[in-house]
Amino acid sequence: MRQPAIRFLILLVLPLMGCASNDSPAIKESQEAGSPVQVDLDARRPVMMLSDYHLFADLQKQIPNQGVIAYYLSSSHFADYATSRHYLYLPPGKQAQYRANDVLTFPVGTVFVQTLAYSHDLRDPLQGERLVETRLLIHQRRGWVAVPYLWNDDQTDARRAVIGGKTTVRWIHSDGTKRTHHFTTPDMNQCKRCHKQHETVQPIGVRAGNLNLRLEGDSRNQLALWSKLGLLAGLPTAKTEIPQAIAWNDPSAGSVAERARVWLDVNCAHCHNPAGIASVSGLDLSAQQSMPVRFGVYKPPVAAGRGSSGFQFGILPGSPETSFLLHRIRSTDPGVMMPTVGRSLVDEEGTALIEQWIREMHADEQLAQRALNPVKAYSEALEGGDAARGRELFYGTAKCSSCHQAKPDDPGLVGPSLVDVTTRAKRDYLLESIVSPSSKIVAKYGATVLELVDGRTLSGIIASEDANELAITLADGTQTTLAVADVDQRTFSTISIMPSMANILSVQDVADLIEFLSTLKEKPGPLPQ
Structure with missing residues (x-):
């Protein structure tokens, strides 16, 4: 399958940003558009109707207004078989800033637009479509604001959906079967969950690699055209310096492994990355990510309720049937499925690719033994170690300080305090806690899995509870308060919410970390620098 076509629409609207000649026929035609784009950069409440922004010259036909461009991605996330179209508004005279390995930076006043629609027949797009939802990401002065809009039955406008909504859709699938589905629009808080990086809401898909593609019917590259038109600053002149992502659904674009990693990146990595809400x-x-255990290979579960289904590892090479990563992306059970927001159906083609990737994956005996017998595999870490480097690991790479305190004013409060750990634990206990945290769980810090009446599952530590409410501290340190009546079932987990560091840290890393922890006294003196 080829990557999505770069339609000639972009060639019509891009010159409107002021880089084409005034004699351009495209400009003359587009100057007949309606009112200029209107974005309130200080609004506490987004406008009610999508039409109020004037982002489109023809809203129903999705023809962009002057100053709005259509843009295209190598791969986009699965949205229950809805087609996805993307548009961008940059304030006049402003530019995006190129970044090679991160999301491009965009000025205040930028608006990202994503419209989701269902073709009546996936085999023949010319039969028309139903517009379902348009999502906006607006860069206000106070930061980025995500707002979903639901289209009316007449397809004339879309209304703000603060609390989300459901829309019944029908279509003929690519295999000729007739399908019916209740499409779920996320609420504004759910939008934030996916778009939050480093505790800040921001765009997530507009990376150089995902935008680096050639326009169909044109020899020019999309990023190069943005640069030429003055929309993008800092683009390297050498093409080889610009990352290029592949289309996961194009077999000619890369190997099974490469395409599987791209599918996981666009569908899961917005949360599962070092800055995302699932980083812990x-x-x-x-x-x-190049470290196999980091992307699930021989990685044991953290407290995930029914999510792991009793399987040992996220990915067990050669065995997709017992890999809980595949189990979760194929599930539609709210207490099991991943991602938890943004889909209700299973991406049949995408999950088939992940299954093939896992089945073709070769076993690694060393990684397997470290995962299955971590204390034995890391026994050499009981001797030696560099405390100063261990401190760097604690506060940096290993992210221990996210949950634990090494000194009284550290923020980590999810796990046991380590301020005086030397007075209560020996090195062998520290080793076991680092590489096999589920072996012995301190009772006070055992995880409770709550299955809620709405189908969701929460895992964390019960902070407080009375007859009416309970507060649960999640692995990321946030605390959620629930009505006791909203809890359908609770289970004490035998799996720690702390991830094992086996196969993540080297033997030397663990030795350094243990050495640092061994310096922590009841009344700590100066920490190693």
Whole structure:
């Protein structure tokens, strides 16, 4: 399958940014558009109707207004078989700033637009479509704001959906079967969950690699055209310096492994990356992650309720049937499925690719033994170690300080305090706690899995509870308060919410970390520098 076509629409609207000649026929035609784009950069409440922004000259036909461009991605996330179209508004005279390995930076006043629609027949797009939802990401002065809009039955406009919504859709699938589905629009808080990086809402898909593609019917590259038109600053002149992502659904674009990693990147890595809301799980599904255990290979579960289904590892090479990563992306059970927001159906083609990738994956005996017998595999870490480097690991790479305190003013409060750990634990206990945290769980810090009446599952530590409410501290340190009546079932987990560091840290890393922890006294003196 080829990557999505870069339609000639972009060639119509891009010159409107002021870089084409005034004699351009495209400009003359587009100057007949309606009112200029209107974005309130200080609004506390987004406008009610999508039409109020004037982002489109023809809203129903999705023809962009002057100053709005269509843009295209090598791969986009699965949205229950809806087609996805993307548009961008940059304030007049402003530019995006190129970054090689991160999301491009965009000025205040930028608006990202994503419209989701269902073709009446996936085999023949010319039969028309139903517009379902348009999502906006607006860069206000106070930061990025995500807002979903639901289209009306007449297809004339879309209304703000603060609390989300459901839309019944029908279509003929690519295999000729007739399908019916209740499409779920996320609420504004759910939008934030996916778009939050480093505790800040921001765009997530507009990376150089994902935008680096050639326009169909044109010899020019999309990023090069943006640069030429003055929309993008800092683009390297050498093409080889610009990353290029592949289309996961194009077999000619790369190997099974390469395409599988891209699918995981666009569908899962917005949460499962070092800056995402699921970072404390230790699972990093971004395409650039090169450490196998970080993207699930021989990685044991953290407290995930029914999510792991009793399987030992996220990915067990050669055995997709017993890999809980595949189990979760194929599930539609709210207490099991991943991602938890943004889909209700299973991406049949995408999950088939992940299954093939896992089945073709070769076993690694060393990684397997470290995962199955971590204390034995890391026994050499009981001797030696560099405390100063261990301190760097504690506050940096290993992210221990996210949950634990090494000194009284550290923020980590999810796990046991380590301020005086030397007075209560020996090195062998520290080793076991680092590489096999589920072997012995301190009772006060055991995880409770709550299955809620709405189908969701939460895992964490019960902070407080009375007859009416309970507060649970999640692995990321956030605390959620629930009505006791909203809890359908609770289970004490035998799996720690702390991820094992086996196969993540080297033997030397663990030795250094243990050496640092061994310096922590009841009344700590100066920490090693």
